[in-house]
Amino acid sequence: MTVTGLIREATISRQDAEALLATVLEVERAWIYAHGDEQVNPGNIDRFRKMAAARADGEPLAYLLGYRDFWTLRLRVNRDVLIPRRETEHLVEWANECITAGARRVLDLGTGSGAVALSCKAEHPEADVCATDLSPKALACARANGDDLNLSVDWREGDWFDAVPGERWQLILSNPPYIAAADPHLNEGDLPAEPARALISGETGLESLRHIIGRAPDFIEHGGWLLLEHGFDQASPLQEALFAGGFITISTRRDWSGQERITGGQWLS
Numbered sequence: 001m002t003v004t005g006l007i008r009e010a011t012i013s014r015q016d017a018e019a020l021l022a023t024v025l026e027v028e029r030a031w032i033y034a035h036g037d038e039q040v041n042p043g044n045i046d047r048f049r050k051m052a053a054a055r056a057d058g059e060p061l062a063y064l065l066g067y068r069d070f071w072t073l074r075l076r077v078n079r080d081v082l083i084p085r086r087e088t089e090h091l092v093e094w095a096n097e098c099i100t101a102g103a104r105r106v107l108d109l110g111t112g113s114g115a116v117a118l119s120c121k122a123e124h125p126e127a128d129v130c131a132t133d134l135s136p137k138a139l140a141c142a143r144a145n146g147d148d149l150n151l152s153v154d155w156r157e158g159d160w161f162d163a164v165p166g167e168r169w170q171l172i173l174s175n176p177p178y179i180a181a182a183d184p185h186l187n188e189g190d191l192p193a194e195p196a197r198a199l200i201s202g203e204t205g206l207e208s209l210r211h212i213i214g215r216a217p218d219f220i221e222h223g224g225w226l227l228l229e230h231g232f233d234q235a236s237p238l239q240e241a242l243f244a245g246g247f248i249t250i251s252t253r254r255d256w257s258g259q260e261r262i263t264g265g266q267w268l269s
């Protein structure tokens with residue numbers, strides 16, 4: 001069987017088939033285009049067919065490839081972590097503005113694969129970045145990414161701020177779970193394969209976000225920023241919660257598709 005023959009027989013998108021075959025053959029995707037007539041050995045045919053079948057059954061491409069590109073980094077991912085989303089790059093963008101403006105002590109709550117913490121550290125090696133997660137398996141993945149990329153982040157395990165008792169930060173970031181438990185979107189796309197703990201937050205979806213806003217004043221320095229990623233319809237209650245919690249300079253930024261996605265405020269009390 002040739003490279004082209006294998007791509008043709010797959011019952012998944014051509015793009016996914018090419019990405020999977022490139023991973024199996026340990027080549028760049030461009031190689032596939034230039035070597036369509038090349039014979040593939042039986043072991044690799046078998047591996048490719050199994051991966052293509054899993055993809056057809058709904059397994060996310062990123063888990064099959066074992067990586068996802070995010071910001072400027074290639075991050076390893078597995079079923080223990082959320083697949084980093086493009087929208088979250090807006091959180092990194094805003095965080096980097098705060099670091100450029102002087103925030104040096106940075107905390108990423110619920111780090112998953114380490115996407116946000118590692119992207120900030122990659123842009124700003126001078127920042128002291130700490131990242132937490134409740135899941136030891138997620139932290140193992142994040143730590144492995146830090147080691148692969150030679151980026152030094154202080155990884156801590158624990159329930160939100162319990163992981164960093166008695167410490168204060170100039171910038172607190174989080175992309176916490178924010179989907180309501182009964183939201184039908186949980187049955188769509190990659191979501192059924194991703195860890196429920198990374199996606200679901202109580203009956204309204206706002207529970208983790210509200211918890212973080214409520215406790216942040218004890219962990220943020222005067223002049224520090226709290227930046228939160230959230231669902232497209234959650235900006236308004238979060239702005240209210242931030243204001244009620246004593247934050248000021250509150251604003252919301254939209255993502256690539258125009259949805260309200262990141263809300264932040266400053267602590268000047």
Ligand SMILES: C[S@@+](CC[C@H](N)C(=O)[O-])C[C@H]1O[C@@H](n2cnc3c(N)ncnc32)[C@H](O)[C@@H]1O
Pocket residue numbers: 081082083084085088109110111112113114115116132133134135138158159160175176177178197198199
């Ligand atoms: C939406 S994922 C975000 C992962 C990563 N920051 C990203 O943007 O790709 C939320 C993360 O929060 C973690 N998490 C959920 N509940 C938590 C808790 N109570 N304390 C700390 N982390 C928690 C999950 O394990 C998951 O890794």
